[in-house]
Amino acid sequence: MISISFNPVSNNKLYIQIYNQILSEIQSGAFQVGDKLPAERELCEQFGVSRVPIRQALSALDLNGFIYSRQGEGVYVKQVQVENSQSTFLTESASPEDIVEARMNIEPLIIRFAALRATEEDIKDLRATINKMEEETNAGIYVPETDEALHNGIAKASHNDLFISIMAAISNAMKQQEMWKFIRDRTVTRPDYREVNFDEHKLLINAIEKHDAEEAERIMNFHMENLYDRYWKG
DSSP: OOOOOOOOOOSTTHHHHHHHHHHHHHHHTSSOTTOBOOOHHHHHHHHTOOHHHHHHHHHHHHHTTSEEEETTTEEEEOOSSOOOOHHHHHHHHOOHHHHHHHHHHHHHHHHHHHHHHOOHHHHHHHHHHHHHHHHHHHTTOOOHHHHHHHHHHHHHHTTOHHHHHHHHHHHHHHHHOHHHHHHHHTTTTSHHHHHHHHHHHHHHHHHHHTTOHHHHHHHHHHHHHHHHHHHHHO
C-alpha cells in the first residue's frame, strides 16, 4: 500500500476537509488508478476523527466517481480526473425549475428502493447525517452540504448505480446554478423553514429505518411538494 500522510482536520465541516485532502492526493498523482486507499481505521488516526466523517468523505468521492469499494477488500481509486463530459454541460445549463421538476419525480422512486434495500451500515450512516442536521438546526444554522449528503446517502442506500449517478448530477446542478442558491438562501435558511425542513428529513430516515417503502415514498412526495411551495411561494 502507498504511504501517504494526511493532516488532522478542524471541527468545521470535517468530511469536506477530508474529501478535499484525499482528492488532492489522488489528483496530484500520489495515487494511481487501481491503487488502494488506506483503511478506515488508518484514515481515522491520520485525520484525528471518528469513522462518520471518513465514511461521508469516501461516499462523496464514490458518488463523484473518484473511488469504488470492493466488499471485504477495501477502497480503490477509480479515476484521477472527472472528464468534462456532455452530462456536466447539461447540469450547468439546468434551471431551478428543471432541478425541482427532476427531484419531485425521481426522489420518491429512489427512496422507495432505499427503504427496501438499506443495510444496517446504510442506516447507520443516514442516522449520523440526520443527527448532524439536528445539531445544526438546534444551533440555528442550515448547512446545504449536510442536506445534500442526506439525499445522496438515500440514493446510495437504494443500491442502484444509476440512481446514485442521477442524484450526483442533481447535486452538481444545484451547486452550479446561482439562481438556485439565491432561492435556497431566502427560504430554507429562514428559522421557520429550517425547522420544518429538518422534521421532514427526520421522517424520511425513520421510514427507511422501518423499511416501509410506501411510507418513505409518501413522505418524500410530501417533502418535495413542500420544497416546491417553499421555493416558489416563499
